[in-house]
Amino acid sequence: MMIDFSSVFMFLAVGVIFVAVTMLLARLIRPADPNVVKMSNYECGEDPIGSGWFTFNVRFYIIALIFVIFDVEAVFLFPWALVFKSIGWIAFWDMLVFIVILLVGFAYVWNMGDLDWIKDLDNLKENEEDTVISGTMPNTTSGQVH
Amino acid sequence: MSVNSYTVQAVFFYIFAALIVGSALLVVLLRNIVRSAFALFFTLFGVAGIYILLGADFVGVTQVLIYIGGVLILIVFGVMLTHNVYSVDIFNKLGTLVMGTVSAIVTFTMIYYAIKQVPWLYIGYKANAPTTGPIGRELMTSYLLPFELASVLLVLAMIGAAYLIRSEVKVKKAAGNGGPSGERPADGIRKED
Amino acid sequence: MLLSTITLSDYLVLSGLLFSIGVFGVLTRKNAIAVLMGIELMLNAANINLVAFSKFIDTGLNGQIFALFSIVIAAAEVAVALAIVISIYKTTRTIDLDKEDTLKG
Amino acid sequence: MGVLEDKLPDNILFTNVDKFLNWSRKNSLWYMLFATACCGIELMQTGAARYDLDRFGAIFRATPRQSDLMIVAGTITHMMADRVKRLYDQMPSPKYVIAMGSCANTGGPFYKDSYSVLKGVDKVIPVDVYVPGCPPKPEALIEGIMKLQKKIMEEKNLVKK
Amino acid sequence: MTELINRILTGMSTTMPLTRLLITILIMVVSTAIVLAVSLLYEGFATYAERKVAGDIQARIGPNRVGPYGLLQFVADGVKLLLKEDIIPFYADRWLFIIAPYIVFTVSFAAFVPLSYSDHVSIANLNVGVLYMIAISSVVSMAILMGAWGSNNKWSLFGGMRAVAQIVSYEIPIVLSLLAAIIIPASLNLRDIIAYQSGGLGIFRWLVFNNPFTLIAFFVYFIAAIAEVNRTPFDIPEAESEIVAGYHTEYTGMRFAFFFMAEYGDMFVVSAIAATLFLGGWQIPFIGGIPMPVWLREVLQIGVFFTKVFLLIYVMMWIRWTLPRLRVDQLMELCWKYLTPIALFNLIGASVWVLLLHDKGVYDIIARVFTR
């Protein structure tokens, strides 16, 4: 096992070294003529307004939060998956309980709308209805226009 | 290869130890909190390496998956969400700094002597074997209850955390009716009085 | 030879080092999330211990499983702690622990 | 300037290295997605299926940071000129500019009577190739790009000038 | 590779530990270098292929001037990127900005480690192979976030946030759908999993055909994998028409190239996982049972493996050049409201199948019916 993992470390090391060497090589042959405008941040050709480090929507945090919980659960499922066949139904029920508990939480966040993005700040009501998909595609396009 | 394997392990150990200690120092010393959050990345990575050195491949990989891929992201998100460009020094006053240093040194000294004092009972050096399957078996048998409890704990944590965040979002939603000019009345009012 | 013998105590010393760095972080920082990061360091130190014990002393895999649970708990803890920090930040615009009057009531 | 730039002696080996560098540069002209007016449509059509600029290794990038070539396609007004200059400045060297169409060349239709049009983009940024036309046909643009490639091939990078 | 090292070491006369160690390291370095070279070549070729495929689909030609059939296009691009000036914006967080490409590239490269290319050709035989690959690719999100934050550019941060949210979210369906396959061979070791899929008439022992649930798992995995590597229709982190170039807006020259290469490297890795877990890895379909010399078999196996992977990559490209992209909330909705529940129930279904039918796949059952 050690030798297998040492190749992981070897890969990591070689990867870093490769990047470093390439950057070094590039440094040798690439030109460099910085100026003030060049070093300023790109914002579609305008002067950047304020700093790029803005505080963004808290939604991203919620997504990450739910992810972490699921991730942890998923990690537990891996050892389970390996012994599942040999243990049999007991393992199945154990896992089912585990997953059901998880599902309860999942249903809760789903229900509370944590999985939705807040789409509107003010006219939230208006766009809330979901897309109505009207069956299949019409064969001709002009037939139904008037 | 026995002798060499130890040597290699030792080399790896020192590399990882250096990585861990160095980056952990960065974590606590850097003034820029975003950077120190990213320094944590290297600490966690080094710890994963240590696990693998210890033959705990599953735990090592889990460390990467959960800590780096999950918890650290949460932390970085948290930092970014509460990031304030104008936030002043994130360190406490000098007094606390001295106190912290002293207590850190004291802690370490104590731990160090404790380790050196205890005559550890080695049961010998176990050969590395696959751990995932056995862990699964243990989880399904002796650790079944904690296993299920962990699930409950996680779900509760998720619900709780989501609730906390959401209550905040609700406030925002209500306040958002003010329109795009976006003066949020609830925000920024320190509830001191 | 120094290099050839990495034993339990080396791991423990490493863990102790990491732990005390964590202690330092927790004690000196006043940003709530920075404190949280210090705690993470300490938790990791503990996990190193667990796994090292599992390797050198334990007969089974108990140490590793404990470490696993510890990781789980850390995840849950961080999730909740950060949620609290963020919601405090959103209302008070600061996560400076010295000014955290709201936490104290 | 780069560490090795203009430092190497002028011998066969290094001249060939230089040629190789130029060859790669000329065959990988990523142009910035930047079009202001009518010529921009022709630029788009040049990149599209019929003329397919991709054949020459020229693809578009949305950000100036990753582009080598700025094709000024269309009218540049005074208001826009500042932005063009900024965008040009934000491109990493080596960078090239093609002025496409009469507007970019001289102000074209708006040369005489317009108060707001910049009379030729070369007033704000250096131009390598001028492609005439209003708008130039895609073929003309490709020919302009090939002219630019020819020009690139004659450049010297590492070798002493 | 372990095998190879052992064989060489046993064949050697010297018993000097140091020499043996050095030789081991040498072999490792050489093999790593070979993988590096191959992966670089692949990444270059993939960019070329992408443009060619795009060309085909869009009724045009694609690069054809640089070298024969434009095959040297990626050389030109690579050297050109090497020659580009390097810009680190003044207000950027220098360290993060610099470190990010290192991590992105290294991590995507390290994901090649546990892959098994044929019966005997593999770098390392990790016991936690599958988990390792998932774990290592989840690190990418961290690196992207570093680069995005480090750039101090709004578009970058937008892209970075989107990328992270997307990568982490889609990890869940990926893991759950992989589990549905893993319970059958009951191993995380990629070679074991491939070995499990051997035999059978041609392709029917492949896990994807094992039972209906694995088939669903395969599709769920593939969709999620496309999202994991940020490709259309899930390319919102780099959505050109929305946020310019996403998290690498500020990156120039080589630094950008590393992001770019990592993207194609990741594509290979996720396709390789799909091929390994669901499509029998290097198992040669139909003629696998015929006796043949070892070297031929090895070559064929490598060929088959790469064919499978490239087919999957082709499908990814094909999808990319067909579909419009989703919006960020729809993307999350797809992941959390469709793929995750499906994968979860699918996992339950698969486990019930395994238990009820005593680990028999559809093929086994049919075969049994016929042999009766």
Added chain:
Amino acid sequence: MEPKKIYGILSEKFGGKIKQFIESTLPPSVLVETGAIADVCRFLKEGDGLDFTSLMCLSGVDLKEQGKMAVVYHLHSMKQKHKITIKVELDRNNPHVQTVEQVWPGANWYEREAYDLLGIVFDGHSDLRRILLPEDWEGHPLRKDYVYPKRYHTWDV
């Protein structure tokens, strides 16, 4: 409805504030007193049977010889399918007129444009800034006596 009739309705309602009916233009126009334009427009939009739902065009005109400026509103009703032109004349040296932004929100930009190019000030406008020319531009180019600038920023014009 015939423009003539619209004129009739208007002059009935507003009396002397409706100055003149010009038939030669196409569509025929009604000259309105400057101060009354907002009211007239509102009436045109909301009045019974008038229903001028949309402002097709709002143009400023520099009538240098007469020392005046004019603002011309081309109105059109999609419901009634009739059109009319409304005109007001302003003092060239101090062109002020009420905004019709509240009547047709679309007028916002047209008025900004007229302000930008001709310097007509629309009183009550919510955001009267230059729209087509840079903020630091001098003069109003569509005036007949506009002199082209020689330099802008760092380059020759």
Added chain:
Amino acid sequence: MAGYFKKMYHSISTVLTGLGVTIKYGINPKTEVTQQYPEVKREPPDGFRGKLFVDINICTGCTACARICPVDAITLKTVRDENKKLRPVLFDIDNARCIYCGLCVEACPVDNCLYFEKKYEFSAYSKQDLISHFGLGEVKPAESKTEDKKTEAEKEGKEAAQ
């Protein structure tokens, strides 16, 4: 719930339809419409508006073209030669400014004097190279009556002609 699955079905089916369209192109190289430019050149149709050409020998120097040009791309200077005929000594067309509108060609009273060539690829490294000179050069003037057709002076001429 039914809506949930219906949506899923709808998405999958339409996505597959789309994929069907593209794969047809993907595997069939005959659908390619690319014309490989430098090798394959399409002959522009008659009446194509390319580069302007002046047959200076039959040009009468009437300046109709210079007057109609909306952008003053034509610089024309005429001199009366011995036969009292107007000869264009200077006839520059600034291709960098011309907008290829064709007004001058239509205005030219002499057949086949001013016309568009079927040539349109003539990019240059310098703007100066884009000016085509057709003028006869100095012709021995009989009288020193010159007409300078340039910007202001030319505009007056235009006014006068109308």
Added chain:
Amino acid sequence: MTKADEKFMQVNMGPQHPSTHGVLRLLVTTDGEVLSGVKPYIGYLHRALEKIAERVTYPQFTPFTDRLDYLASMNCNLAYAMTVEKLLNIEVPRRAQILRVIMAELNRISSHLIAFGSFSSDMGAFTPFLFGIREREFINDLFEIACGARLTYNYIRIGGVSKDIPGGFIEKTREFLDYFPAKIKEYNELLSYNAIFIKRLANIAVISPDDAFDYGITGPNLRASGIKWDLRREEPYLIYNELDFDVPVGKGEMGKTGDAWDRYMMRIYEMEQSAKIVRQCLDLLAPGDYTAKVSKVLKPPAGEVYVRAENPRGELGFYLISDGSTKPYRLKIRAPSFANLSIIPKLARGVMIADLIAIIGSMDIILPEIDR
């Protein structure tokens, strides 16, 4: 820094941005992904056309109308020619009228093709964009045969057209008309009815009829809101009253009437109708004069006219004041996109960044016309 500033981030979108269709600049205020306000800044392409008009003669201005809305130069030529003709009271020969209709409708198709294409590439699907341009090339070829230029035609002149169509034009046009419907079907399969596309567009940025009136929105955008208003029908000019064609209106097939999908679909429908019109015109084409007798120097009597025509983007109006000299006294251009754009701040509130792109794309604005 106020509290609001902290919460909301302002970012410039444009003038150089892949999907602002030229040089539009939008100052976007967002809270992460959700927009709380958009301020358009225009004028980056202000070319002073109205001033130029006062300084050149009537015929000389025709080439400038080409540059007004370069995607629909013919239509602009046409509107301008009609304006001057109205002032001069010129009767245009029938053949010229038919030719004008053919050209205008072909140009409508080609303009809508770009609208379709660039919209699809905004939505992340790049292939339809190239397909659109591929068909557009066909039309460009037709125009090139007819008038010698691909984009700036200067074909429709005061009094008629600049020259008669050459032989072969009719056949080629028919060829195109036969070829085109299959392509429209392809677009629909590829994009219009794609679930992702619908999901992105349905119910986004709904323009109610009242809003449309208020902001003076015209053309396909107005019709998408369910109002059957087409100048070709309501105030027929040229020979439109003899022709049989439908005026498609939005019916809210996929969501609410007047949403982005409806606006998009209007263009597809209109392309079909235009093809139909061209076909009829080809049949009607009889020998005759291609232009009326107009003197070289035009001196319209003093007066003023406001003439409008149905352009691909809406009603293009010319308000022309003549003082009896050879040059217009004042020419005001009422550009459809100008009005269409002015509603965007209203629409883009509370939507996401990706929706903003969809809104701009679905409005199909074109900058030179807005900035003039």
